Amino acid sequence: MNKMLTSALALSFALTLSPALAAGKTLTVAYPSDFQSLDPAIGYDTQNWPVEHALFVTLLNYDAGTKLKPWGATDLGTVSADGKTYTFRIKKGITFADGEPTDAAAFKYALERVLNPKTKSPQGGKGGWFGVLVGADAFVDGKAASVSGIKVLDPYTLEFQLKSPDRTFLNVLATPFSAAVPRKAVEKWGSDFSHHIVANGPFIFKSWVPGQKLTLIRNPKYFDVANAARIEMIEFQLGLSEQVSLLRAQTGQVDMLGNGIPSAQFVAVSSDPKFKPYLKSAVQVATFYVFMNLQKPPFDNKLVRQAVSLAIDKKRMVQLVNGRGKATGQILPPGMPGYDPSIAVDAPDPVKARALLKQAGYVDSGNLSFVTTSDEPYPKLSQAVQQQLAAIGMKVELRVLPNAEYINTITTPGSTAIGMSAWFQDYPDPSDYLDVLFEAAYYQPGGFNLSGYKNPALDAQLRKLRGLPLAQALSGYQQAQKQVLADFPLVPMYNPVQYDFVNPRVTGVVVHPVWNYVYQDWGIK
Amino acid sequence: MLSFLARRLVWSAGVLLLASLLTFFVGYKLPADPARMIAGPNASAETVLSIRHQLGLDQPFAVQHAHFLGGALTGDLGRSYRTEQRVLPTLLERFPYTLALALSGLAFEVLIGASVGLLAAGTRVRAVDGLASTFVLLTLAVPSFWLGIILLYLFGFRYPIFPLGGAEGGPISLFLPALTLGLSGAGYYARVGRASLLEVLGEDYIRTARAKGVSAGRVMFKHAFKNALRPLVTMTGLDLGVLLGGALIIEQVFGWPGIGTLAWQAVQSVDLPMIMGTVLFSALCIVVSSVLVDVLYRWIDPRIRA
Numbered sequence: 001m002n003k004m005l006t007s008a009l010a011l012s013f014a015l016t017l018s019p020a021l022a023a024g025k026t027l028t029v030a031y032p033s034d035f036q037s038l039d040p041a042i043g044y045d046t047q048n049w050p051v052e053h054a055l056f057v058t059l060l061n062y063d064a065g066t067k068l069k070p071w072g073a074t075d076l077g078t079v080s081a082d083g084k085t086y087t088f089r090i091k092k093g094i095t096f097a098d099g100e101p102t103d104a105a106a107f108k109y110a111l112e113r114v115l116n117p118k119t120k121s122p123q124g125g126k127g128g129w130f131g132v133l134v135g136a137d138a139f140v141d142g143k144a145a146s147v148s149g150i151k152v153l154d155p156y157t158l159e160f161q162l163k164s165p166d167r168t169f170l171n172v173l174a175t176p177f178s179a180a181v182p183r184k185a186v187e188k189w190g191s192d193f194s195h196h197i198v199a200n201g202p203f204i205f206k207s208w209v210p211g212q213k214l215t216l217i218r219n220p221k222y223f224d225v226a227n228a229a230r231i232e233m234i235e236f237q238l239g240l241s242e243q244v245s246l247l248r249a250q251t252g253q254v255d256m257l258g259n260g261i262p263s264a265q266f267v268a269v270s271s272d273p274k275f276k277p278y279l280k281s282a283v284q285v286a287t288f289y290v291f292m293n294l295q296k297p298p299f300d301n302k303l304v305r306q307a308v309s310l311a312i313d314k315k316r317m318v319q320l321v322n323g324r325g326k327a328t329g330q331i332l333p334p335g336m337p338g339y340d341p342s343i344a345v346d347a348p349d350p351v352k353a354r355a356l357l358k359q360a361g362y363v364d365s366g367n368l369s370f371v372t373t374s375d376e377p378y379p380k381l382s383q384a385v386q387q388q389l390a391a392i393g394m395k396v397e398l399r400v401l402p403n404a405e406y407i408n409t410i411t412t413p414g415s416t417a418i419g420m421s422a423w424f425q426d427y428p429d430p431s432d433y434l435d436v437l438f439e440a441a442y443y444q445p446g447g448f449n450l451s452g453y454k455n456p457a458l459d460a461q462l463r464k465l466r467g468l469p470l471a472q473a474l475s476g477y478q479q480a481q482k483q484v485l486a487d488f489p490l491v492p493m494y495n496p497v498q499y500d501f502v503n504p505r506v507t508g509v510v511v512h513p514v515w516n517y518v519y520q521d522w523g524i525k
Numbered sequence: 526m527l528s529f530l531a532r533r534l535v536w537s538a539g540v541l542l543l544a545s546l547l548t549f550f551v552g553y554k555l556p557a558d559p560a561r562m563i564a565g566p567n568a569s570a571e572t573v574l575s576i577r578h579q580l581g582l583d584q585p586f587a588v589q590h591a592h593f594l595g596g597a598l599t600g601d602l603g604r605s606y607r608t609e610q611r612v613l614p615t616l617l618e619r620f621p622y623t624l625a626l627a628l629s630g631l632a633f634e635v636l637i638g639a640s641v642g643l644l645a646a647g648t649r650v651r652a653v654d655g656l657a658s659t660f661v662l663l664t665l666a667v668p669s670f671w672l673g674i675i676l677l678y679l680f681g682f683r684y685p686i687f688p689l690g691g692a693e694g695g696p697i698s699l700f701l702p703a704l705t706l707g708l709s710g711a712g713y714y715a716r717v718g719r720a721s722l723l724e725v726l727g728e729d730y731i732r733t734a735r736a737k738g739v740s741a742g743r744v745m746f747k748h749a750f751k752n753a754l755r756p757l758v759t760m761t762g763l764d765l766g767v768l769l770g771g772a773l774i775i776e777q778v779f780g781w782p783g784i785g786t787l788a789w790q791a792v793q794s795v796d797l798p799m800i801m802g803t804v805l806f807s808a809l810c811i812v813v814s815s816v817l818v819d820v821l822y823r824w825i826d827p828r829i830r831a
Binding site: 033034036037042044045117118120121122123124125126127128131191192194195209210211212213237239240241243244247248250251253402403404405407408409411424426436442444445446447448 | 555556557558559561562563564565566567568569570571572573574575576578579580604607608609610611615618619674677678681682685689690691692693777778779780782786787790793794795
């Protein structure tokens with residue numbers, strides 16, 4: 001009996017210890033700039049999102065790919081027949097680090113906080129993702145104290161009512177903007193909440209020395225024990241230049257470079273055999289392209305646009321980024337539902353391009369500006385495009401702008417005739433590309449229909465497709481994409497390939513198509 | 526002295542007001558939208574407009590500037606557009622790093638530069654003077670960022686005696702950035718020190734002292750050096766003021782979390798409150814150091830007091 005008891009005790013001790021044994025050590029990640037914000041209502045870039053995803057639980061999440069799965073919710077929710085009402089049951093036992101429960105009220109509070117213009121959330125107000133909720137307009141205008149379309153049916157049941165069917169609402173519920181936040185802590189800290197984060201995810205906040213170091217630790221009270229974080233601590237080293245961070249990574253002082261291998265050192269590092277085990281690559285769900293404004297001559301002429309598309313050598317563009325790209329003939333990137341592998345990458349044909357310009361009656365005005373930004377790799381890509389256009393008889397002058405001015409310029413309708421841009425996904429749905437880049441409503445100040453593309457039939461089709469389940473809508477999106485490409489409003493060039501530098505002692509590192517990095521899945525040997 | 530200080534105070538307030546007005550105007554006129562920078566490229570145009578309104582960026586220039594000045598006079602420099610942190614506490618958090626770098630960098634500048642300059646002027650050995658001139662030429666010609674990168678690579682990576690950038694290593698992390706700062710500015714101190722000492726050595730009272738049989742060493746150390754140091758005092762004071770505003774390039778190279786790095790990030794993200802904060806802080810440091818130098822000068826040179 002005593003022997004059995006001792007064995008049982010030893011076994012239970014070992015079992016409780018094993019997560020701690022498996023979890024251990026500190027992971028260090030280096031970023032050249034500080035985090036903008038860890039507040040899930042505010043932080044909105046590729047640096048902030050993976051950390052917010054590690055800190056805050058959302059109703060839904062993605063599997064290793066782009067398939068939605070429940071996280072804070074018990075399932076993917078029930079949808080009404082008209083597609084406008086979503087009901088979710090929330091798992092019990094999810095708590096914030098200060099003891100507040102993650103319940104229906106916490107989610108309602110968080111979403112209303114994002115909608116509230118005073119929060120200044122990038123998805124706030126009527127134009128944000130939650131503007132689709134019934135009652136959102138009245139709430140944003142200050143005419144209602146809460147959003148009538150978010151209903152707390154009971155402490156752990158939440159109902160959303162949309163103005164119109166929109167399947168992407170499920171994708172939105174997987175973004176950090178939809179994460180529940182602890183009301184008491186938010187009200188206590190206000191705008192300083194970002195530096196006093198109280199979380200409920202696989203990691204919790206430990207400390208943040210602005211500009212120097214952010215530290216997260218494993219959440220001992222995380223509700224999903226089987227999927228708890230496998231490392232004890234993540235330390236983000238901030239403020240070091242990319243080159244210094246690379247040197248630190250090479251000496252083992254840093255496990256991973258958050259922004260990947262610096263461009264200038266890429267060839268040297270990737271060709272060094274001793275760093276082969278450190279390199280991890282993945283095609284990003286993004287597309288680099290040249291856009292032409294259909295509302296401005298000479299690009300109001302389809303033949304001119306077609307000539308430009310035949311002038312650009314996409315394989316040359318990939319060479320210019322040292323092979324960190326995959327040439328493409330379409331706007332939807334691999335990994336995005338609706339990506340059509342049957343669309344080939346068209347080879348350049350300067351002879352045909354010149355003939356098309358002649359046919360169009362194109363006369364070189366000598367005052368065409370090609371708008372681009374000074375951020376890598378735009379300058380060298382733009383120079384190549386300039387040379388390729390000159391070879392077909394179209395002279396453009398490069399207008400290289402700092403990023404802030406560049407975004408302002410290209411999103412001011414009518415200010416740009418031709419330029420270069422890129423689009424990175426928010427969530428894996430074709431509407432995140434085709435609607436934003438080609439719907440007429442997005443050709444407005446701040447909008448990203450940079451080509452000024454206006455096609456009422458396409459707009460109606462895209463609106464209709466948004467209301468359908470994704471599987472049903474895919475062929476419609478593929479048709480829509482082909483239709484757009486046939487008008488040549490832009491020239492897709494390549495999908496960037498991300499090369500990460502990761503110490504081989506770190507395990508489980510897979511670049512996620514939505515989150516980029518899923519820190520909770522990583523371990524240390 | 527009191528009336529002098531009062532005049533300087535009024536002058537300083539005027540300089541700060543002008544600096545604030547100019548910087549605000551440039552920021553206002555920049556063809557970049559801070560609201561878009563905050564919201565990111567994927568946010569809708571309507572949301573960006575809403576953020577602009579919340580930040581008061583749709584107000585006329587005079588209203589925006591008046592609002593800023595009103596806050597500044599009560600010690601509230603607003604919140605960063607990018608991070609929403611309060612500007613003044615953020616500046617004060619970073620200031621100790623900038624102060625440490627400025628003081629240690631300045632110490633290297635003065636010690637190395639003044640020593641080389643005074644040695645070159647005081648020596649009769651041509652080779653020594655020649656070496657000193659070469660040193661001056663090198664330190665003036667070599668860009669500080671290049672020097673910093675080389676020192677960091679050599680002594681932080683190749684032969685790791687010092688930490689590889691950052692400030693988390695403690696005081697030893699300060700050595701390489703301070704040395705880089707010191708070497709970059711030492712050439713100016715060497716030139717000024719040399720010229721100043723040569724001028725003093727040509728003065729009548731020095732000739733008189735020599736004629737009276739005072740030893741060469743006593744002439745140099747008791748009479749000449751003291752008077753040769755005066756221009757260096759001015760330089761040091763003004764230099765300190767500039768460095769306290771943030772040695773931007775050095776901080777960037779070494780990842781030193783001072784005000785210079787803060788300013789650079791603010792400019793890149795069109796973070797107007799932080800830009801205003803760092804510019805005003807820098808202007809304040811220069812103005813204060815300028816006043817202190819004037820006061821010090823009046824104290825050490827009786828002729829000015831008279």
